[in-house]
Amino acid sequence: LAAGDVSAGKAKSAVCAACHGADGNSPSDMYPKLAGQHASYLYKQLVEFKSGKRENAIMAPMVAGLSEEDMADLAAFYASKEATPGAVSEDLLELGKQIYRGGNSESGVPACMACHGPNGSGMPSAKWPKLSAQYRAYTEAQLHAFANGERHNDPNGMMRDIASKMTEEEIKAVAAYVSGL
Ligand code: HEM
Ligand code: HEM
Structure with missing residues (x-):
């Protein structure tokens, strides 16, 4: 290409x-x-x-x-354009940061930053998307869609596996966190 x-x-x-x-x-x-x-x-x-x-x-x-x-x-x-980060509400931010940076070892959710980067900027060569500055509503919707299999274009099911192990609260929290990165 x-x-x-x-x-x-x-x-x-x-x-x-x-x-x-x-x-x-x-x-x-x-x-x-x-x-x-x-x-x-x-x-x-x-x-x-x-x-x-x-x-x-x-x-x-x-x-x-x-x-x-x-x-x-x-x-x-x-x-070539630049995203404008949204205003972040304080609710759930601490939990969001914890999941994003450390995952949840009890339920087997890996740290998001392993693939999406410490600042949410992703990895272009691997086609791992940037998550920073994205709207909470969209990030939540994609995690729900991966979890229920509606979105199934992720290589090796890596996002389906991760999202299906997340609680509703974790999904909301991580979406809030990345919207402000
Ligand atoms: C895509 C969130 C962990 C690899 C996505 C998307 C979201 C997301 C919201 C969709 C982005 C969009 O539609 O613009 C998360 C969260 C994680 C996490 C919250 C931690 C709980 C990981 C990890 C990996 C990974 C650990 C690598 C092993 C990918 C890939 C895609 C993706 C490859 C693109 C799928 C495609 O090609 O359509 N992730 N992610 N993610 N994520 Fe993650
Ligand atoms: C998603 C591009 C027109 C509504 C997306 C995504 C891309 C894209 C790349 C995926 C984003 C991601 O994974 O992070 C384009 C281009 C367009 C176009 C290049 C013009 C040719 C439109 C229009 C609408 C629209 C006109 C509204 C009528 C949406 C919606 C989603 C989306 C709702 C989210 C889909 C989902 O939930 O999976 N678009 N778009 N787009 N776009 Fe567009």
């Missing part, structure tokens, strides 16, 4: 802006922020919305007409 072209991606992103914002900072927490996410991860998600490996009724029609080049350009464009 050739590296995407940022300015071509910007031109192609007009249709996405209604939900994801002109610069990938979505105006509503109904839609994930894309700004600053790794191009490798974004590209994988777009390809998988198109193939149906990641099922989503809103995103499927959005990608249906996109070529591989379009998806690479869009991924490069959003990766």
